[in-house]
Amino acid sequence: MVIVEFLIKLSQGFGIGALALATGLLFGGIARKIMARIQRRYGPPFTQNFMDLFKLLSKGSVSHGWAFDLGLVAGFVPMLAALMFLPIGPFTLFPSDSSLIMIVYLMMMAYLGMAMGVLASGNPNSAxxxxxxxxLMAGYEVPFAAVIFSIYFFSKTGYLTQIVAMQSGGFMNWNIVKMPLGFLAVEIVLQGMLGEKPFDQAIAPAEIASGPMVELGGKYLGFGMIQHSVALFLETGIIVDLFLGGAPNFWIFIAKQFVLYFVVVLVDAILPRLRVHEATSFFWKLPLFLGILQAVIVIIQGGVLNV
Amino acid sequence: MADILDEIRAMDLKASWLNDWEFEVIVPKERIGSVLDYLKSRTFKGFMGLSCVDWIDEGKFELVYILQSYDLSLEAIVKTKIPRHRPVIESMNAIWKLCEVYEREMHEFFGIEFVGNPNLRPFFLENWLDTPPLRKDFDTLAFSEELFEFKEDETHGINPPERIE
Amino acid sequence: MSSLLALLLVPVTGSIVAAIIQRYRLAERLVSFSTFVVTLLFLIDIRVGDAFTWSLGFLGKNIEMGLQITPLSIFMLYMTIAFGVLLTFFDLTERSKMKSFLLLLTLAASNWIFMATDFLSFFFAWELMGWASILAIFGGRRTAESRHGALYYAMMSIGGSYSMLIGIFLLSNLTGSFSIQQNVSYLVSIMTVHPWWVLGIVSMFFVAFMVKSGIFPFHTWVPYTYGESPDGFVPYLSSVMSKYGIYGFLIFLPLTLSLRNVPGVLGLPWPNYTLVWFGSITAVVGSVLAFMQDDVKKLFAYSSFSNLGFILAAIALFTPIGLTAGLFHAFNHLLFNGAIFITVVAVISKVGITRMSEMGGLWQKMPLTFLTFFVGIASAAGIPPFAGFGSKWMIFQAMISHGLIFATVLLFFASIASFLYLMRAFHAIFLGQLSHKYDNVKEISAIGKITEVFLIGALIFFGIFPGFILDPINSIVGSFGLKPLPTSGYEYINGFFSSVNMVSIFIVVIVAFIFGFLLFAVSAKHKKVPQEDNYTAGQIPKDWNLTPEMYQFSYDFYEPMDKEIAPFLKIKIDGFFKGFGDSVEYLGSSIKEIFTGNVQIYTYLAIGGLVIFVIAGWIVW
Amino acid sequence: MSEWTEIVDYFRGRSMWMLHYCTGCGAIELPPTMTSRWDMERFGITPMATPRQADILLITGYLAIKTLKRVIYTYEQMQPPKWVLGFGSCTINGGIYWDSYNVIERLDKYIPVDIYIAGCMPRPEAILDSFVKLKEMVQNGEAKGYEKYVKNYEWYKANQDKVLKRTKPVLERIEKVTKIG
Structure with a gap:
């Protein structure tokens, strides 16, 4: 029985992973198309990112040793693992384990692995x-934490599934209505998390030769692309669950995610790049102010929990 | 403005206006240092460049120092000739540190020896063993044909441009 | 009963033997290791509730002294001794000038601290532990600097001890007893009547504990001392000894339970609230100062007291989840800090320097050490499924459950900043370009490898099965009169807002990794290239005279951040203590003028001192 | 297996990332090719930052001996499959630098060139045409320059060494000059 259950979970997990990856790649392709149309170009086909990924996985590459390999595999694997705990629409693979902070920390493991891989390449540009x-992470995680904690305090639960359940029953129950300032802060933070302009210092191509990816080619770059696509799905998915009330089915879930991402793409299209310390201090000013303000409002509303 | 030229002429040098903002001074090789020093003291503080002309029929290299005076809005072109078979001249890097780089380039492309320049390493060319390439007796076409094996019949249907004389 | 005494006598005996044979390094280290093992064997016999008392006649008074085992003390004893066994095992091949007999003396003192039932023996043991560790610091790599570090530590310790001594005598003056239990219950009884008196007395003690744990604003000695102490001793100093302060805090924190119904801040009594802030500020100060450091031991010294800040913030709440989280983090900190410091010591012993910007690329030479360090920093960063995740996760929940959003955001910032400095150390030591001067560096000896494998195993095991630690912690929480958190199996962590099943996380991560490696295997082949074959914008490394040192970016890694936190760094607490020291020195020199060498003056002083002593005695007893 | 190769080749042709080595004046033709007027991204071609990531090496214009060395190093840092586009007459026969002492004449003596784009300058249409042509060649499995390089490595290496590692003067010395150094 246990084995059957395990196999069912395994296949479901593969399904979620493939779906999330496909969605992330599709979003990337649509974003390229939108960007092209904003710049009055025709743009690549929607499916361009799929072709890019396929090509990358089938292309030769260089490795700088086992730490490089291990790091880059560890760079996208925890993202997929974190995905398993995210409530996607009505479906959650592990309903009793969807703790928000746990997901955030699993995502950090992906960054740790990615960092280990690219730094093992020994290129100063990647360093x-x-x-x-x-x-930048020190910048955006702080307002994000403020918002997460105010949601914890507001919802009196740390399970994403329960946070979603509390928002059921119409638009007026969504957290975006109840905590508009927090949502605003998180939407700005999302821009930084996804590394879109004006927060794309880390991968500045003309400046530091695409930064962390400088030595990556072929499948390694493909892993980076998988990580980015899954992170895109995961991060927008978390915000949908936190603020937009989840979704009754998968398609509405994706639609809500896309709305969030669309804003990010539009901002990306019109803004130039900030310097890194400006970006970090920006996150410590406006978004953090919004997040803290939201927290204060929530605490004043909610009073003290009985411990 | 005119008096600077008079002063130079008083030093027993040939000097003439080229147009209303630049003049040239022709200096014997031995006096080049003192003349440049003098011009620097007379507000020609900017060292614009050093170039060389190969007068192959005369058997001479002509070194051209271009100076600028920001105060007078004038440009001075100081020329001196050195024998081609033994091109040696003192370095001016004591007057303008910048000269070091220009002299390095002249050394590389004309083979001129600058006495007192500490840094005459190759600048642009890598692994160069032939005659310095900007001398007029260096046949670049022959060099090109020899090294790059450029043959007009090896063009795969693409015709090379007509030879530009 | 005798095994309680054995916990004191075995280390003392071992210490004497080690002192006699200290000329022979290996024998000395073996004695130290076997003493720890024997102490551990005696400890296995000991159960909660064991006690032993004796009395001491002093100035015609009979002072009851004793040893007793509480759930907290047995937890601390296991942490200390088990880690000590591991460390002394690792130290068998370690080459620093550490004196093992001082380590054993410290062990005896710490055992006594955890078992003491009266303040006199507590204070005596505290001083013994303090002085033994100060002397141990003298054997550092650089003699002058380690002397400076030891003196700094000594000065701070003496300040803390005086403060504690005054507190002890004030208390015993009030109650007429030295017993910890009686004194604390007396404080509880006058809590509502004279809260400020209680606060004053307790803060006398807290100064000593804060000094020992390096809590802001008494954190300044930590980097100097850790940075200069002998390599073999520093893991013990940072992993184990910093926890003694936490034990001290826990003696007095039950006092605040009687304040629960008095209005405070966000449902917390004022003293708890203040301590939470002390903890949070310590965590932030430690983290931020750490990522400006280039000296690896100093960096992890900052990291160490930053984590103590997390622990203090959590236990200061003194709620079931707060206390559980704090103690759990104390345990996890012991493990991951031990792993980090042991690997750092291993690296330092191989490369011979402590400046990180001159290392780099050592993963090629020391793969196991590299992996241990990786697991250590992953745990320190709180990444599941390693140990360290659960406790940080619980600390955040404990903080949020009280609505302490500001402090929690500060703590979260400290956590992110810890990620920053850990990555910086990881990169600077192990990743990047390997310099040619380390071509002959080898992996550490077999003993070191065993220690490292054990640490990796422990970090993963206690990450997946936190219940093995949470069970004893729950009994500690129960012994303080709080309701322990519900338990539902060894693999669960139950927080306030949610619970996680670590085994399922572990399995998901493992399955995902298997999938990842499968994808890696079926994708196109890769070619292994040496580190010289690197992107150089088309420039050829040999023509460019490129050396690995030139192509390693690790100095001033977070330079752009300096601009943002420069104002923060201008506050020099260090300077305050220096100024204080100067004025003490001035006072001392003016007092010195009294001692002119005239015998008469000495006589007067002696008589005066005796009179004061006798009068004080009348008042006290 | 051949179907698999065909699928792989199809996607390779649809997704080609380009590293442009801009030493010459030809670089000026690339911005219009990339941006809204001609938009090469619609063919799946994107500029990349480093040779590790790139599939196409686009060499825009003349190569001096010094830059040839860098181009060869860059080409060898790229991973297969990789293709080289020679852009402009300079890469074909030296262009206006045909008799220069320091500019190579034919690029495909030193690295295999898959497609030459003639012209001085070639217009963006020509560049796009070459991309489309390259795409067809890749999808038909014809563009195998990188395999040719491996197969004939000695020949290429000899040509490269002849230019880059000279040990004696190319021409007879006409007069004795002061020794450089």
């Missing part, structure tokens, strides 16, 4: 890129 990415 500079990594240092920028980490500094």
């Amino acid at each position: 500079i890129g990594m240092s920028r990415a980490l500094m």
Whole structure:
């Protein structure tokens, strides 16, 4: 019985992974198309990212040793693992384990693995890129934490499934209505998490030769692409669950995710790149202010929990 | 403005206006240092460049120092000739540190020896063993044909451009 | 009963033997290791509730002294001794000038601290532990600097001890007893009547504990001392000894239970709230200062007291989840800090320097050490499924459940900043370009490898099965009169807002890794290239005279951040203590003028001192 | 297996990432090719930052001996499958630098060139045409320059060494000059 259950979970997990990867790649392709149309170009086909990924996995590459290999595999694997705990629409693979902070920390493992891989390549450009990415992370995680904690306090639960369940019953129950400031902060944070302009310092192509990815080619770059696509799905998915009330089915879930991502793409299309310390301090100003303000409002509303 | 030229002429040098903002001074090889020093003291503080002309029929190299005076809005072109078979001249890097780089280039492309320049390593060319390439007696076409094996019949239907004389 | 005494006598005996044979390094280390093992064997016999008392006649008074085992003390004893066994095993091949007999003396003192039932023996043991560790620090790599570090530590310790001594005598003056239990219950009884008195007395003690744990604003000695102490001793110093302060805090924190119904901040009594802030600020200060460091031992010294800040913030809440989280983090910190410091010591012993910007690329030479360090920093960063995740996760939940959003955000920032400095150390030591001067570096000896494998195993095991630690912690929580958190199996962590099943996380991660490696295997082949074959924008490394050192970016890794936190760094707490020291020195020199060498003046002083002593005695007893 | 190769080749042709080595004046033709007027991204071609990531090496213009060395190093850092586009007359026969002492004449003596784009300058249409042509060749399995390089490595290496590792003067010395150094 246990084995059957395990196999069912395994196949479901593969399904979720494939679906999330496909969605992330499709979003990437649509974003390229949108960007092209904003710049009055025709743009690549929607499926371009799938072709790119396929090509990358079938292309030769260089490796700088086992730490490089291990790091880059560890760079996308925890993202897929974290995905298993995310409530996607009505479906959750492990309903009793969808703790939000746990998901966030699993995502950190992916960053740790990616950092280990690219730094093992021994290129200073990747080290500079990594240092920028980490500094940016020190920026955006702080307002994100403020918002997560206010949701914890507001919902009195840490399970994403329960947070979603609390928002059922119409638009007015969504957290976006109840905590608009927090949502605003998180939407800005999403821009930084996805590394879109003005927060794309880490992968500045002309400046530090695409930063962390400088030595990656072929399948390694493909792993980076998988990581980015899954992270895109995961991060927008978390925000949908937190603020947009989840979804009754998968398609509405994706639609809500796309709305979030669409805003990110539009902002990406019109803004230039900030310097890294400006970006970090920006996150410590406006989004953190919004997040803290939201937290204060929530605490004043909710009072003190009885411990 | 005119008096600077008079002063130079008083030093027993040939000097003439080329147009209303630049003049040239022709200096014997031995006096080049003192003249440049003097011009620097007379507000020609900017060292614009050093170039060389190969007068192959005369058997001479002509070194051209271009100076600028920001105060007078004038440009001075100081020329001196050195024998081609033994091109040696003192380095000017004591007057302008910048000269070091220009002299390095002249050394590389004309084979001129600058006495007192500490840094005459190759600048642009890698692994160069032939005659310095900007001398007029260096046949670049022959060199090109020899090294790059450029043959007009090896063009796969693409005709090379007509030879530009 | 005798095994309680054995916990004191075995280390003392071992210490004497080690002191006699200290000339022979290996024998000395073997004695130290076997003493720890024997102490551990005696400890296995010991159960909660064991006690032993004796009395001491002093100035005509009979002072009851004793040893007793509480759930907390047995937890601390196991942590200390088990880690000590591991460390002394690792130290068998370690080459620093550490004196093992001092380590054993420290062990005896710490055992006594955890078992003491009265303040006199507590204070005596505290001082013994303090002085033994100060002397142990003298054997550092750089003599002058380690002397400076030891003196700094000594100065701070003496300050803390004086403060604690005054507190002890004030208390015993009030109650007429030295017994910890009686004194604490007396404090509880006057809590509602004279809260400020209680606060004053307790803060006397807290200064000593804060100094020992390196809590802000008494954190300044930590980097100096850790940075200069002998390589073999520093893991013990940072992993084990910093926890003694936490034990001290836990003696007095039950006092605040009687304040629960008095209005405070966000449902917390004022003292708890203040301590939470001390903890949070310590965590942030430690993390931020750490990522400016280039000296690897100093970096992890900052990291160490930053984690103590997490622990203090959690236990200061003194709620079931807070206390559980704090103690759990104390245990996890012991493990991952031990792993980190042991690998750092291994690296330092191989490369001979402590500046990180001159290392790099050592993963090629020391693969197992590299993996241990990786698991250590993953745990320190709180990444599941390693140990360290559960406790950080619980600390955050404990904090949020009280609505302490500001402090929690500060703690989360400290956690992210810890990710930053850990990555910086990871990169600077192990990743990047390997310099040619380390071509002959080898992996550490078999003993070191065994230690490292054990640490990796422990970090993963206690990450997946946190219940093995949470069970004893729950009994500690129960012994403080709090309701322990529900338990539902060894693989579960039950927090306030949610619970996680670590085994399912572990299985998911493992399955995902298997999938990842399958994808890696079926994708196109890769070609292994040496580190010189690297992207150089078309420039050829040999023509460019490129050396690995030039192509390693690790100095001033977070330079752009300096601009943002420069104002923060301007606050020099260090300077305050230096100024304080200067004025003490001035005072001392003016007092010195009294001692002119005249015998008469000495006589007067002696008589005056005696009179004061006698009068004080009347008042006290 | 051959079907699999065909599928792989199909996607390779649809997704080609380009590293442009811009030493010459030809670089000026690339911005219009990339941006809204001609938009090469619609063919799946995107500029990349490093040789590790790239499939196409686009060499825009003349190569001096010094830059040839870098181009060869860059080409060898790229991983198969990889293709080289020679852009402009300079890569074909030296262009206006045909008799220069320091500019190579024919690029495909030193690295295998899959497609030459003639012209001085070639217009963006020509560049796009070459991309489409390359795509067809890749999808038909014809563009195998990188395999040719491995197969004839000695020949290429000899040609490269002749230019890059000279040990004696190419021409007879006409007069004795001061020794450089």
